[in-house]
Amino acid sequence: MVKMSLHLVQVMQKVSPSANGDSRASWEEDEEEDEEEDEDHLGLPTTTKPPKPENAVTVAVSSRVLFRTELEQKVFEQKGVEEYLRYQIEHENEPFAPGPAFPFVKALETVNARLRELYPQSEELFDIVLVTYNHAHVGIRLINTINHHNLFIERFCMTGGSSPIGYLKAWHTNLYLSADADKVREALAEGIAAATMFMTEKLTEVSESQLRVAFDGDAVLFSDESERIFKAHGLDKFFQHERDNEDTLLDHGPLKGFLEALGKLQKKFYAKGQRLDCPIRTYLVTARSAASSGIRALKTLRAWGLEIDEALFLAGAPKGPMLEKIRPHIYFDDQMFHVEGAAEMGTVAAHVPYGVAQKHNQPQNPGVRK
Amino acid sequence: MVKMSLHLVQVMQKVSPSANGDSRASWEEDEEEDEEEDEDHLGLPTTTKPVTGRRARKVEGGVFFPKPENAVTVAVSSRVLFRTELEQKVFEQKGVEEYLRYQIEHENEPFAPGPAFPFVKALETVNARLRELYPQSEELFDIVLVTYNHAHVGIRLINTINHHNLFIERFCMTGGSSPIGYLKAWHTNLYLSADADKVREALAEGIAAATMFMTEKLTEVSESQLRVAFDGDAVLFSDESERIFKAHGLDKFFQHERDNEDTLLDHGPLKGFLEALGKLQKKFYAKGQRLDCPIRTYLVTARSAASSGIRALKTLRAWGLEIDEALFLAGAPKGPMLEKIRPHIYFDDQMFHVEGAAEMGTVAAHVPYGVAQKHNQPQNPGVRK
Numbered sequence: 001m002v003k004m005s006l007h008l009v010q011v012m013q014k015v016s017p018s019a020n021g022d023s024r025a026s027w028e029e030d031e032e033e034d035e036e037e038d039e040d041h042l043g044l045p046t047t048t049k050p051p052k053p054e055n056a057v058t059v060a061v062s063s064r065v066l067f068r069t070e071l072e073q074k075v076f077e078q079k080g081v082e083e084y085l086r087y088q089i090e091h092e093n094e095p096f097a098p099g100p101a102f103p104f105v106k107a108l109e110t111v112n113a114r115l116r117e118l119y120p121q122s123e124e125l126f127d128i129v130l131v132t133y134n135h136a137h138v139g140i141r142l143i144n145t146i147n148h149h150n151l152f153i154e155r156f157c158m159t160g161g162s163s164p165i166g167y168l169k170a171w172h173t174n175l176y177l178s179a180d181a182d183k184v185r186e187a188l189a190e191g192i193a194a195a196t197m198f199m200t201e202k203l204t205e206v207s208e209s210q211l212r213v214a215f216d217g218d219a220v221l222f223s224d225e226s227e228r229i230f231k232a233h234g235l236d237k238f239f240q241h242e243r244d245n246e247d248t249l250l251d252h253g254p255l256k257g258f259l260e261a262l263g264k265l266q267k268k269f270y271a272k273g274q275r276l277d278c279p280i281r282t283y284l285v286t287a288r289s290a291a292s293s294g295i296r297a298l299k300t301l302r303a304w305g306l307e308i309d310e311a312l313f314l315a316g317a318p319k320g321p322m323l324e325k326i327r328p329h330i331y332f333d334d335q336m337f338h339v340e341g342a343a344e345m346g347t348v349a350a351h352v353p354y355g356v357a358q359k360h361n362q363p364q365n366p367g368v369r370k
Numbered sequence: 371m372v373k374m375s376l377h378l379v380q381v382m383q384k385v386s387p388s389a390n391g392d393s394r395a396s397w398e399e400d401e402e403e404d405e406e407e408d409e410d411h412l413g414l415p416t417t418t419k420p421v422t423g424r425r426a427r428k429v430e431g432g433v434f435f436p437k438p439e440n441a442v443t444v445a446v447s448s449r450v451l452f453r454t455e456l457e458q459k460v461f462e463q464k465g466v467e468e469y470l471r472y473q474i475e476h477e478n479e480p481f482a483p484g485p486a487f488p489f490v491k492a493l494e495t496v497n498a499r500l501r502e503l504y505p506q507s508e509e510l511f512d513i514v515l516v517t518y519n520h521a522h523v524g525i526r527l528i529n530t531i532n533h534h535n536l537f538i539e540r541f542c543m544t545g546g547s548s549p550i551g552y553l554k555a556w557h558t559n560l561y562l563s564a565d566a567d568k569v570r571e572a573l574a575e576g577i578a579a580a581t582m583f584m585t586e587k588l589t590e591v592s593e594s595q596l597r598v599a600f601d602g603d604a605v606l607f608s609d610e611s612e613r614i615f616k617a618h619g620l621d622k623f624f625q626h627e628r629d630n631e632d633t634l635l636d637h638g639p640l641k642g643f644l645e646a647l648g649k650l651q652k653k654f655y656a657k658g659q660r661l662d663c664p665i666r667t668y669l670v671t672a673r674s675a676a677s678s679g680i681r682a683l684k685t686l687r688a689w690g691l692e693i694d695e696a697l698f699l700a701g702a703p704k705g706p707m708l709e710k711i712r713p714h715i716y717f718d719d720q721m722f723h724v725e726g727a728a729e730m731g732t733v734a735a736h737v738p739y740g741v742a743q744k745h746n747q748p749q750n751p752g753v754r755k
Contacts, residue, residue, distance in 0.1 A: 275466070276546070284521065289435070289539030291531045298524045302474075310547060311521040315539035316435040321555035 050154045051123035053172040057261040059108060060157070060168055062178040063132035063142055065197040066105060067096035085137050092141045095148035100197045100348050101177050102149075104329040107211040109152055111279045115265065118272050124265065129155040129171050131164045131178075168192050175258045177350065185353050193258040195332050195350035198339070204327055204346035210279050212328040213262060215255055215308075216352075217286035217297055219334035223251035224355030226293070231356055242293040250300040254354050255332050263306050283326055284308045289315035323347040334358070435539065436508035438557040442646040444493060445542070445553055447563040448517040448527055450582040451490060452481035473523045480533035481526070485582045485733050486562050487534075489714040492596040494537055496664045500650065503657050509650065514540040514556050516549045516563075553577050560643045562735065570738050578643040580717050580735035583724070589712055589731035595664050597713040598647060600640055600693075601737075602671035602682055604719035608636035609740030611678070616741055627678040635685040639739050640717050648691050668711055669693045674700035708732040719743075 050056075063069065076084040108126040115125050130142065130153050139158055146153050157167050165186045168176055176187045176194040187194035206212070218227050230238040262280055269278040284301075288294055290313035301308060312322055319338050323331055324345040331349045333339050335357045342349035448454065461469040493511040500510055515527065515538050524543055531538050542552050550571045553561055561572045561579040572579035591597070603612045615623040647665055654663040669686075673679055675698035686693060697707055704723050708716055709730040716734045718724050720742045727734035 281545075290515065290524070290541040291528050291537070291539055294541065295525055295528050298521055298528075302522060302525075308521050309545035311524060311541065311543040311545075312552070313539065313541035313543075317438050317540060317556070321438075322552065325551040325555045 051125050051127055053127065053170075055123035056125050056127035056172075057174045057258075057265065058127045058129060058172050059105070060129045060131045060164075060171060060173045060176045061101050061105060062164075062180070062183075063130055063134065064179040065099050065101040065177050066130065067099045067102070067142075067145055068199065069096060069099070070199070085135065088134075088138045088141055093144060094141075095145035096141070098149065100199050100203075101330075103203075103206050103348065104177075104211075105151065105153075106208070107206070107329045110209060111211050111265065112152075114279050115268065118274075119268060122268075124268065126265075127155065128153045129157055129173070131157045131167070131176070132159070133161055133164070134158055135160045165190060174261050181351070181353055184351075188254050188352070188354055193255050195255075195330075195352045197330075197348070197350045198343065200343040200346065200348070202344075202346040203348065204324060206327050206329050206348075210281055212281045212283065212326060213259075214283040214285050214323060214326055214328035214331040215259060216331075216333040216335075216338065217284055217288055218253070219355035219357060220253050220255045220332050220352050221259060221284070222253045222256075222297065222300060224253070224334070224357065225251060226296075228356045239292045242296050246295050247299065248296075249303050250296060252304070254352055256304070256306075259306055259308070260304070266307070281310070282308045283328060284311040285314065285319055285322055285326070285331070286312070287314050287316055287319070289313060320345040320347070323349075434537075436510050436512050438512065438555075440508035441510050441512035441557075442559045442643075442650065443512045443514060443557050444490070445514045445516045445549075445556060445558045445561045446486050446490060447565070447568075448515055448519065449564040450484050450486040450562050451515065452484045452487070452527075452530055453584065454481060454484070455584070470520065470522050473519075473526055477526045478529055479526075480530035483534065485584050485588075486715075488588075488591050488733065489562075489596075490536065490538075491593070492591070492714045495594060496596050496650065497537075499664050500653065503659075504653060507653075509653065511650075512540065513538045514542055514558070516542045516552070516561075517544070518546055518549070519543055520545045550575060559646050566736070566738055569736075573639050573737070573739055578640050580640075580715075580737045582733070582735045583728065585728040585731065585733070587729075587731040588733065589709060591712050591714050591733075595666055597666045597668065597711060598644075599668035599670050599708060599711055599713035599716040600644060601716075601718040601720075601723065602669060602673055603638070604740035604742060605638050605640045605717050605737050606644060606669070607638045607641075607682065607685060609638070609719070609742065610636060613741045624674075624677045627681050631680050632684065633681075634688050635681060637689070639737055641689070641691075644691055644693070645689070651692070666695070667693045668713060669696040670699065670704055670707055670711070670716070671697070672699050672701055672704070674698060705730040705732070708734070 064073070072084065072088060075087045105128055108128060112125045115122065128151075130146075132138070132142070134142070136158055139156065142156075155171070157164055157171070159167070163183065163186070165183060168187055169190065169192070173187075173192050176184070176192055177197050178184050178187075178194065179197060181196045184194040184196045215221050218224060226238060226242065229241045259282060262282055266278055266280050266282075269275065269280070284297075286297065288297060294313050298311070310326075314322065318341060319333075320341040323342045324347060327347070329348065331339075331342055331347055332352050333342070333349060334352045334355050336351055339349040339351045449458070457469065457473060460472045490513055493513060497510045500507065513536075515531075517523070517527070519527070521543055524541065527541075540556070542549055542556070544552070548568070548571070550568060553572055554575065554577070558572075558577050561569065561577055562582050563569050563572075563579065564582060566581045569579040569581045600606050603609060611623060611627065614626045644667060647667055651663055651665050651667075654660065654665070669682075671682065673682060679698050683696070695711075699707065703726060704718075705726040708727045709732060712732070714733065716724075716727055716732055717737050718727070718734060719737045719740050721736055724734040724736045
């Protein structure tokens, strides 16, 4: 663990990620005897350096969803920047409490540990980037918090008030989680999978050994074309349209790429015979009806080469109880109605502000504004 | 009527239910003249041309997607709704990958009906009658298809459902995980599976469940009336009397029943389902359709009437459950009786009776509950997954 902190310090001092292996610190020399052992996963990992962003599945998380920062937000809003910075420095050694994205990030690290066991040289891992509007002053408190919670977050993006969206592309971000719906919309417009997260008081316990990600279908994995037809012309036309176009693939939605990235990592486990014990599990939880409109969704997934582990066609039944059984670390939906329903039952739900549903359903709880 | 469909539509696409009536779709404008007719259950214009050889699904008036807590939810495994023995063999002999490949290859070949098929068809018949009488009500049967299969296989199942003209819109494809956790979320009133272990798990969770087996011989059953037959002890009632009988013999059993005549029997795993059926039956009685009710229930018990029947009947009455026909057999074989009744499904806790019924072509489901399980291991545990 101490090694972890030292490496953090290195990144904080902005060693270039492309200098992998070239600039070895003195502590690395001691580890040379580990180099010969490919499978040394009992001792320290043989490679602790972060993967190249384009090889990894990069998840950019805002500090406000990774940790609970409501108190500090209030100080900022009520008393202004200077007071806020003073407050943060004063409380530097008090770690933040975990936020809604915390269990998700922990689970990503669990998967990484399993991946490293099987493929010690591979860079196809999850990589977490902490994105925050904060100034560098606050960095210390964040680092202290990360270490306190035993997280492995090496990459920071502290924008000191500027928009982080431009950086997301530079980080080859595969998923961006934020408390700010506007930033999320910007990211979606840039073609980056993104979702808004909210703090809930009630949080059901989630698995510590298996990452579970649940997706809505329309306007999340798929485009919102079917929802448009439904809203414009009603149920009959919707069914008709789906039947007529059964063999036409649906267009892709904003989270399709992330499901793809998860699938790629899953296949690495299958290749090593660990299908039954795979630490990543994906779920489709859709309001579609199976017989009337399910075929098109399933054919589309198959044509994309995406295997989803479990599929629930609810035909309008409430999603809350199903999600409460699944216990995903995160659930993506385009409608606030469902996000709130899930949250009521303790599921961490993230809103994807995409598609025609946004015009009809204004979020009831837009999250903390910043 | 049209407004109800809008509500459906709203539920379907997750618009907040509190926005009733505010966002009317353009198609609603055309139907305004129908608003005045209370009994219009022909409702919305339906699609008339079939597509790609499959029937057009007609969304007629009435609730089609009831909320699970309002409906009588029957969760059926794909392996009892359809005949999938061939595919099971491929899975067991050649493994997952080959199995998936096989299913995709045969995607457009519908499965043949399985043991639960006539039962599910009968549920839909009852639903049609209920919608005629109570178009706004969500108190209907709702069928959820539960399967271990991965999403790939979903297409073949959907094709099969459409081929057989079933109306099953809710799927739970668990990709290998146990479906038991989901059963509660679906407010399942009855779970039918080929897997006795899963059925036992469901019973332990308090969900009525039974194991079904494929029989070669199947007698014809009514297409207009759902008939459900129940054993008494350890199915509708608890197994307390059976315990006494097995421990102390017939005399003590009779003694015990007489002594406790006015003490209600404790409830058994299928009591709740009988209750749900009774609730739906009362809806038909309320509309003067007692003689023509499309649901009929039967008690087929090995109990003897005079010696031990009173306690059973008093218990049913105290529970407010009316059973239509009661056969006290005092040990006579159940097979011939069931063959006359022709139930769509018969629930019994003893494999001996389940097999006896199956031999005569009755669809019998085993309820693995109570003391009889220790004495009678299932002869035919069903196909193992």
